[in-house]
Amino acid sequence: MAYMYILECSDRSLYVGSTRNLEYRLAQHGEGEGSQYTRTRLPVRLLYFEQFDRVSDAYRREKQVQGWGRAKRLALVKEQAEKLPGLSKKDFTGAGVDRLRACFT
Numbered sequence: 001m002a003y004m005y006i007l008e009c010s011d012r013s014l015y016v017g018s019t020r021n022l023e024y025r026l027a028q029h030g031e032g033e034g035s036q037y038t039r040t041r042l043p044v045r046l047l048y049f050e051q052f053d054r055v056s057d058a059y060r061r062e063k064q065v066q067g068w069g070r071a072k073r074l075a076l077v078k079e080q081a082e083k084l085p086g087l088s089k090k091d092f093t094g095a096g097v098d099r100l101r102a103c104f105t
Contacts (some may be wrong), residue, residue, distance in 0.1 A: 001060035004051040004065065006077060013075030014073050016061035020055060048077040 003022040007015040007029060015038050019025035029044050038044050052058040065070040065073060072087040 002052045002055040003049050004052070004058045004061040006047045006065070006073060007038065007044040008047050009038060009044050012050070013041060014070060015041075015044065016062055016066045018055075018058040022049060022086070050102050 002020050003025075004016070004018045005022060007017070009015055014015075015035070017025070017035065026046060029038045030042070032039045032042055034044075048099065050058070050061060052061065064079065065076065068076075069087065072084060075081075075083040075087055
């Protein structure tokens with residue numbers, strides 16, 4: 001078995017990882033030995049996990065979810081699958097560019 005998991009850190013940031021042994025990996029994170037990122041953001045708590053037959057599948061899913069923004073990750077955690085496609089769409093209206101320009105003028 002293999003797992004992709006999402007942790008919430010003490011600063012409310014989300015950490016995405018994968019492992020063969022979820023219980024052991026959570027203990028490592030809790031003891032400050034899990035990763036450089038979580039080490040400085042203790043305590044952490046498990047929000048979500050998915051189970052896979054193959055390590056390569058868990059790793060692939062980890063990389064996919066790492067590419068997502070916070071809102072999309074939280075929709076996954078809250079099992080709001082219907083929101084996932086909409087959270088993938090980019091804003092092509094130019095509003096983001098206008099807001100960026102306003103910061104520099």
